Amino acid sequence: MDPSSQEVRWSGMIDKPNLEVEVAGIKLKNPVMTASGTFGYGEEFSPFIDLDKLGAMVLKGITLKPKMGNPPPRVIETPSGMLNSIGLQNVGVEMLIKEKLPYLQKFNTPVIINISGDTIEEYIELARRLGEVSKEMGVAGLEINISCPNVKKGGMVWGTDAKATYKIINSIRKTTPLPLIAKLTPNVTDIKTIAQAAEEAGADALSLINTLVGMAIDIDSRRPKLANISGGLSGPAVKPVALWLVWQVFQTVNIPVIGIGGIIKVEDALEFIIAGARVIEIGTANFVNPHVTIDIIEGIEKYLTENNIKDVNELVGSMKI
Amino acid sequence: MNFIYNIKVKILSKEEVAPNIFLIKLLAPPIAQEALAGQFIHIKCSKDNYPLLRRPLSIHRIDKEKGEIFILFQAVGEGTKLLAGRSIEDDLDIMGPIGNGFNIYPESKKMVIIGGGIGVAPLLALGEESIRQGKEVQVLIGALKKELVIGEESFKILGAKVDVATDDGSYQYKGLVTDLLERIIKEGWLADQIFACGPKPMLKKISEIALQANIHYQVSMEERMACGIGACLGCVCKIKTKDKREYKVKYEYKRVCVDGPVFTGSEVVWND
Numbered sequence: 001m002d003p004s005s006q007e008v009r010w011s012g013m014i015d016k017p018n019l020e021v022e023v024a025g026i027k028l029k030n031p032v033m034t035a036s037g038t039f040g041y042g043e044e045f046s047p048f049i050d051l052d053k054l055g056a057m058v059l060k061g062i063t064l065k066p067k068m069g070n071p072p073p074r075v076i077e078t079p080s081g082m083l084n085s086i087g088l089q090n091v092g093v094e095m096l097i098k099e100k101l102p103y104l105q106k107f108n109t110p111v112i113i114n115i116s117g118d119t120i121e122e123y124i125e126l127a128r129r130l131g132e133v134s135k136e137m138g139v140a141g142l143e144i145n146i147s148c149p150n151v152k153k154g155g156m157v158w159g160t161d162a163k164a165t166y167k168i169i170n171s172i173r174k175t176t177p178l179p180l181i182a183k184l185t186p187n188v189t190d191i192k193t194i195a196q197a198a199e200e201a202g203a204d205a206l207s208l209i210n211t212l213v214g215m216a217i218d219i220d221s222r223r224p225k226l227a228n229i230s231g232g233l234s235g236p237a238v239k240p241v242a243l244w245l246v247w248q249v250f251q252t253v254n255i256p257v258i259g260i261g262g263i264i265k266v267e268d269a270l271e272f273i274i275a276g277a278r279v280i281e282i283g284t285a286n287f288v289n290p291h292v293t294i295d296i297i298e299g300i301e302k303y304l305t306e307n308n309i310k311d312v313n314e315l316v317g318s319m320k321i
Numbered sequence: 322m323n324f325i326y327n328i329k330v331k332i333l334s335k336e337e338v339a340p341n342i343f344l345i346k347l348l349a350p351p352i353a354q355e356a357l358a359g360q361f362i363h364i365k366c367s368k369d370n371y372p373l374l375r376r377p378l379s380i381h382r383i384d385k386e387k388g389e390i391f392i393l394f395q396a397v398g399e400g401t402k403l404l405a406g407r408s409i410e411d412d413l414d415i416m417g418p419i420g421n422g423f424n425i426y427p428e429s430k431k432m433v434i435i436g437g438g439i440g441v442a443p444l445l446a447l448g449e450e451s452i453r454q455g456k457e458v459q460v461l462i463g464a465l466k467k468e469l470v471i472g473e474e475s476f477k478i479l480g481a482k483v484d485v486a487t488d489d490g491s492y493q494y495k496g497l498v499t500d501l502l503e504r505i506i507k508e509g510w511l512a513d514q515i516f517a518c519g520p521k522p523m524l525k526k527i528s529e530i531a532l533q534a535n536i537h538y539q540v541s542m543e544e545r546m547a548c549g550i551g552a553c554l555g556c557v558c559k560i561k562t563k564d565k566r567e568y569k570v571k572y573e574y575k576r577v578c579v580d581g582p583v584f585t586g587s588e589v590v591w592n593d
Contacts, residue, residue: 040552047325047550060554069574073545075555077374077399082547089554089574235373264370287548288365288373290327290416 017304018311019297021055023256023279024179024204026110026140028055031273031312032297035260035283036061036114036143036183037086041100042107048290053297055279056110059100061145063115064122064129066092071227076216081235081262082284083214085228088116088148093129101137110140112181116148120168124175131176142178144169144203147185147210149232159185159210162197173202181258184208186238186245195249206249207258207281209242235284236262243275250276250317264292266299273300276317325419325550326351329412333389335405339471342395342439343405344381350388352417356380358425358446359541359583362392362417363549366400366407376400377546377556377578379443379518380418382475393442393471419549420582423447423539425454429513432456433505433536434481435527437463437498437519441472443541443582445479447516452479459505459512460484463498463523467491499526506534514539515586525591538586544577551579559590 019030033056039045042057051057069089076083091100096113104111113130117123123144130139146159146168158164159182169182182198184191186209195206211232216225224230242261250257259277263269264285272280285292300312309315330349338344352362363375376398382391396405407413425432425447432451436444441462451458458481464470465488476483485493486501494501502515511534517527518541531538546556557574558581572590575581 038548038553040550044548044550044552048327060552068572069554069557071559072557072574074557075545075547075553077372080371080373082374084547084553084555086554089557236370284373284547287553288370288375290548290550 017301017309018313019301021278021313023258024141024181026056026112026179028110028279029053030055030297030300031279032269032293032300033112033258033279033281034058034286034293035281036145038283038286041096042111043100043103045286045290049294051104051107051109053294054109055297056112056140057104058112058114058143058281059096060090061088061114061116061148062090062093062096062126063088063117064093064126066090066095073225073227076225076231078214078216078233079237081233081237083216083226083231083233084211085226085231087228093126097133097137101139105138111138112141112143113139114143114145114183116145120171123168124171127172127176127178131178134178139178141181142172142176143181143183143207144172145183145210147183149185149187149211149213149230156185156187159194160188162193165194166197166201169198169201169203179204181205181207183210184249185210186241187213191245192248192252195253199253199255203255205256205258206253207260208249209238209245209261212238212241234262236264238262239268243271246272246277247275247319263296264288266296266303269296269300270303270315273312273315274317274319276319278316323355323418325416327414327416328352329414332407332409332411332413335407335409338393339469342393342469342471345392345404347390347392347413347415348388349390349415352415353383353385353388353390356383356390356418357422358383358450359422359443360418360420361443361582362390362415363419364404365414366404372399372403374400374547375416375549376404377419377549379541381442381445382449383446393439395439416549419578421580423516423583425451425456426514426537429456431459431510431512433459433461433502433512433515435461435463435498435502435515435517435519436472437517437523438465438469439471440517440519443518444516445472445475448476448479448481452481458482459510461486461498461501463519465489497523499523499530502527502530506530512536517541521591524586528586528589528591531586539583540586540589541582542577542584542589543582546578549578551576558584560584560588561590562588
């Protein structure tokens with residue numbers, strides 16, 4: 001190799017802080033992922049950002065069979081946030097494999113599939129099927145949705161009970177060697193016991209939080225603003241809650257924590273990392289600013305440079321008390 | 322799907338054309354170039370993050386030569402009130418053009434365009450395009466009262482025939498705009514296509530009339546929206562389709578933002 005080019009590379013490495021992180025055995029270019037349900041199947045955002053720049057993409061939650069979802073209205077804005085009751089509308093796993101994943105092959109960004117089911121068998125079958133095509137279709141890992149508040153069966157039913165959490169994560173663990181991320185709900189009495197159960201069951205990482213259950217009423221008609229009555233609250237309004245739960249879970253488990261909840265600017269992302277998140281997911285903010293993920297990646301790099309921190313990993317869980 | 326821009330554009334002018342109804346002109350050359358009648362832009366009304374979500378507003382007029390687009394809206398909620406308060410020369414963060422737009426059939430000769438209240442917003446660009454293509458255009462406008470009749474002059478300038486119905490009878494026909502549609506059909510003026518935008522009961526009634534008269538009907542739908550680019554599946558409406566072999570009817574929730582906002586009237590499930 002030409003020694004001068006090596007020199008150039010070295011000087012580049014000294015100036016630029018390291019943003020690479022590893023979570024659940026998946027190597028990421030930077031600690032910024034997209035939150036399931038807010039990023040479609042990736043392609044929807046390609047007019048606005050270079051998908052290659054993302055740490056990872058978590059796609060819209062998938063079920064074994066296509067799902068119709070809940071009747072509208074499904075979204076409503078609330079102070080500094082929004083309620084949604086989409087009800088996991090999705091194309092089903094076979095269509096995902098056939099029509100959605102091929103587009104993502106040209107990108108060098110890990111794709112994580114968020115999976116949901118009504119029964120334990122459905123989760124197992126999804127994990128098996130996605131494991132089967134993982135090499136060919138570039139499935140880097142699975143995020144297990146045990147926290148959706150908008151479906152009657154499955155979803156949050158699993159994530160609000162430590163035993164059920166253990167059972168479902170462990171069943172999937174026995175099915176596939178794929179990296180497993182358990183996505184936790186904040187709608188519990190003690191998230192630490194759920195986090196521990198998921199860790200003991202073999203989860204490689206935990207992501208939190210999913211949305212908080214809430215509702216809104218139209219005072220003129222006295223009807224709920226969402227057809228489903230309740231929905232999941234997301235956006236800046238939930239950030240302090242999410243941050244507190246991430247901090248608690250970080251202190252409880254030995255596996256990496258992925259922080260989610262109301263991140264809309266770089267300062268929010270940094271708060272989560274300092275609280276213990278190895279990686280963060282950006283959700284609702286994608287609806288407001290389709291470029292937000294890239295803005296935050298650049299912002300993290302700038303912060304590290306300005307504060308003379310060489311590696312983003314040094315920042316993880318560095319809160320001083 | 323067409324390319325969606327996310328750009329900052331300048332507010333060139335702002336006018337309150339009727340009580341609480343605003344017309345804003347934006348300098349947005351790339352969007353104006355590609356915009357079709359019936360598409361919309363997704364607007365960040367605030368300068369900070371409150372209110373959080375963007376607001377989808379129909380493109381009212383497209384001036385491709387000057388690179389300008391117009392939006393016409395009623396200041397009703399937090400977002401639209403903020404938008405109405407923005408100043409000329411302000412930068413506005415918008416995404417667009419979004420959606421499928423109206424489909425004008427080349428073989429159509431006569432069209433009826435029906436707007437209820439602020440529902441006229443996406444219809445002026447449609448009227449302009451229809452007349453440019455040499456169609457005969459009959460516009461029907463419905464409003465609560467005289468002051469709230471919008472677009473009448475603009476359509477007339479284009480060369481369309483315009484009739485108005487007001488709920489209180491303060492201007493022209495007293496009653497529903499759908500009565501006017503029934504009347505012209507009864508008189509034998511049969512359109513090849515009907516286009517409408519407005520309150521749901523009006524759209525539903527037109528669907529019934531169009532079905533009976535066997536006139537193809539396109540409707541611009543509205544729903545609470547978050548992302549505006551087809552990712553969140555928030556803004557859906559229930560659509561009746563057939564399976565691949567056309568054996569049986571099936572229902573699905575389609576996205577108003579990118580599958581619509583224009584749907585075929587007979588496909589929309591009105592009683593849901």
